[in-house]
Amino acid sequence: xxxxxxxxxxxxxxxxxxxxxxxxxxxxxxxxxxxxxxxxxxxxxxxxxxxxxxxxxxxxxxxxxxxxxxxxxxxxxxxxxxxxxxxxxxxxxxxxxxxxxxxxxxxxxxxxxxxxxxxxxxxxxxxxxxxxxxxxxxxxxxxxxxxxxxxxxxxxxxxxxxxxxxxxxxxxxxxxxxxxxxxxxxxxxxxxxxxxxxxxxxxxxxxxxxxxxxxxxxxxxxxxxxxxxxxxxxxxxxxxxxxxxxxxxxxxxxxxxxxxxxxxxxxxxxxxxxxxxxxxxxxxxxxxxxxxxxxxxxxxxxxxxxxxxxxxxxxxxxxxxxxxxxxxxxxxxxxxxxxxxxxxxxxxxxxxxxxxxxxxxxxxxxxxxxxxxxxxxxxxxxxxxxxxxxxxxxxxxxxxxxxxxxxxxxxxxxxxxxxxxxxxxxxxxxxxxxxx
Amino acid sequence: xxxxxxxxxxxxxxxxxxxxxxxxxxxxxxxxxxxxxxxxxxxxxxxxxxxxxxxxxxxxxxxxxxxxxxxxxxxxxxxxxxxxxxxxxxxxxxxxxxxxxxxxxxxxxxxxxxxxxxxxxxxxxxxxxxxxxxxxxxxxxxxxxxxxxxxxxxxxxxxxxxxxxxxxx
Numbered sequence: 006x007x008x009x010x011x012x013x014x015x016x017x018x019x020x021x022x023x024x025x026x027x028x029x030x031x032x033x034x035x036x037x038x039x040x041x042x043x044x045x046x047x048x049x050x051x052x053x054x055x056x057x058x059x060x061x062x063x064x065x066x067x068x069x070x071x072x073x074x075x076x077x078x079x080x081x082x083x084x085x086x087x088x089x090x091x092x093x094x095x096x097x098x099x100x101x102x103x104x105x106x107x108x109x110x111x112x113x114x115x116x117x118x119x120x121x122x123x124x125x126x127x128x129x130x131x132x133x134x135x136x137x138x139x140x141x142x143x144x145x146x147x148x149x150x151x152x153x154x155x156x157x158x159x160x161x162x163x164x165x166x167x168x169x170x171x172x173x174x175x176x177x178x179x180x181x182x183x184x185x186x187x188x189x190x191x192x193x194x195x196x197x198x199x200x201x202x203x204x205x206x207x208x209x210x211x212x213x214x215x216x217x218x219x220x221x222x223x224x225x226x227x228x229x230x231x232x233x234x235x236x237x238x239x240x241x242x243x244x245x246x247x248x249x250x251x252x253x254x255x256x257x258x259x260x261x262x263x264x265x266x267x268x269x270x271x272x273x274x275x276x277x278x279x280x281x282x283x284x285x286x287x288x289x290x291x292x293x294x295x296x297x298x299x300x301x302x303x304x305x306x307x308x309x310x311x312x313x314x315x316x317x318x319x320x321x322x323x324x325x326x327x328x329x330x331x332x333x334x335x336x337x338x339x340x341x342x343x344x345x346x347x348x349x350x351x352x353x354x355x356x357x358x359x360x361x362x363x364x365x366x367x368x369x370x371x372x373x374x375x376x377x378x379x380x381x382x383x384x385x386x387x388x389x390x391x392x393x394x395x396x397x398x399x400x401x402x403x404x405x406x407x408x409x410x411x412x413x414x415x416x417x418x419x420x421x422x423x424x425x426x427x428x429x430x431x432x433x434x435x436x437x438x439x440x441x
Numbered sequence: 442x443x444x445x446x447x448x449x450x451x452x453x454x455x456x457x458x459x460x461x462x463x464x465x466x467x468x469x470x471x472x473x474x475x476x477x478x479x480x481x482x483x484x485x486x487x488x489x490x491x492x493x494x495x496x497x498x499x500x501x502x503x504x505x506x507x508x509x510x511x512x513x514x515x516x517x518x519x520x521x522x523x524x525x526x527x528x529x530x531x532x533x534x535x536x537x538x539x540x541x542x543x544x545x546x547x548x549x550x551x552x553x554x555x556x557x558x559x560x561x562x563x564x565x566x567x568x569x570x571x572x573x574x575x576x577x578x579x580x581x582x583x584x585x586x587x588x589x590x591x592x593x594x595x596x597x598x599x600x601x602x603x604x605x606x607x608x609x610x
């Protein structure tokens with residue numbers, strides 16, 4: 006028996022609140038889970054700063070990755086096996102890509118990527134292809150196997166069906182995170198009938214398609230996704246924490262660039278400040294490390310860094326107003342000198358944050374787009390794009406919703422012991438004079 | 442405010458007008474790869490490197506009234522033309538960008554190329570960590586439907602070198 010087909014003597018299971026159990030029988034999968042790069046995902050939260058709004062949202066990328074693996078495992082072994090269109094030799098590739106798809110995520114990825122110009126997807130590739138334990142395990146399958154897994158995750162593989170299992174408008178990644186995030190945040194939306202959806206999935210050369218009879222379960226999934234984005238992922242309070250987190254990293258970087266002498270040498274951040282983190286540096290970072298620095302930076306001499314860290318750790322977040330850039334951008338420009346006059350640095354304390362989501366998009370021939378449409382397979386075996394059959398999905402198809410918020414430190418503006426007139430002027434412009 | 446949006450406006454103003462969403466995507470990706478300060482994240486999609494963030498910024502710029510979008514029927518598909526509105530000009534002036542003038546020259550050069558050719562150029566850049574001979578194989582694999590010839594790929598490599606010289610990379 007080759008390593009690729011080797012089975013464990015007994016099936017291993019992980020107890021999971023979303024899928025009840027995650028089942029592992031393949032030696033390769035078991036070995037991948039045991040690598041240090043995969044175990045690191047235990048120390049990275051799936052939802053970043055959302056736990057400051059929904060206190061239950063402490064679940065890790067480790068749990069999500071196992072969940073995505075379990076969904077793909079059930080699809081390929083229970084639904085696709087033996088069906089026309091499914092190549093059994095792609096089984097292990099699909100399982101490994103599902104398990105490893107988020108491997109390159111770092112702590113608070115969004116803020117890190119923004120400030121340090123990083124891309125977690127590139128780190129996923131680097132971990133799979135580099136000198137790592139994950140690479141050693143994958144290479145034991147076949148010397149080209151790491152590259153094949155990396156290509157599926159990067160969507161540059163010619164195995165389109167496998168890619169669509171992990172990355173499309175209805176894929177194992179999204180199905181797991183919606184259910185898992187709904188469970189851990191405790192919200193009532195976000196639930197849909199995943200077992201029904203899996204039962205109606207069918208393999209084709211280009212992508213996974215869905216039997217028409219399962220359309221209502223797919224509709225429910227699309228609506229759940231829509232609700233989760235606006236109720237959980239784009240929650241204004243989580244965004245406020247994210248804004249502060251981003252500004253902490255930005256401030257620390259600026260201080261480093263200006264030769265500031267940190268009381269606590271930020272060893273783990275140095276290569277990030279210098280713009281050239283190695284894979285080794287990247288893998289050393291997790292949330293515990295980042296939060297340790299935020300803790301000690303509260304004792305720094307720099308007032309801004311100190312204040313922002315205190316705000317983040319103690320949840321003294323910024324307040325916000327709704328903001329329309331088209332009609333209010335001149336107001337924003339007026340606020341900048343007023344903030345400076347009031348002694349509040351607008352680079353760190355006046356932040357425009359935008360969120361946007363396109364709940365479902367259909368493919369328009371000849372147009373550039375990233376979204377493969379969801380195809381239904383009709384009783385006569387024809388394919389029909391989902392929004393042509395579903396009025397509910399049609400109603401939200403191609404409609405992007407964007408939301409802009411302007412964040413500011415209400416407490417600093419409330420304190421009128423200094424710069425009273427200027428602060429009143431700022432509050433007037435923000436339309437919050439009656440509040441603070 | 443909206444600094445990344447302003448950089449997109451700058452690119453469109455530099456080119457006077459950009460015809461085609463695909464072309465705009467590829468121009469920004471190539472500019473980014475030439476080390477100009479575009480920060481959008483790109484992944485690999487149907488037509489090569491593509492940024493959802495950039496699509497979003499363009500849609501917002503249209504909604505904000507800073508960009509004029511003209512939709513034209515072109516055979517079996519729609520094509521979009523983009524240029525700045527007066528409000529877009531004003532917004533760009535308020536966001537005094539400190540941009541390297543070589544960017545404008547590169548953007549104008551790219552704007553004169555076809556979107557098919559820019560798709561090839563950007564795809565080569567996307568895989569530029571591979572050895573050159575493997576890039577030819579990769580193009581055949583991921584861009585099979587486009588049927589790029591060896592001559593076209595050679596020409597794209599030469600074009601990349603000329604752009605790099607123009608950008609002083």
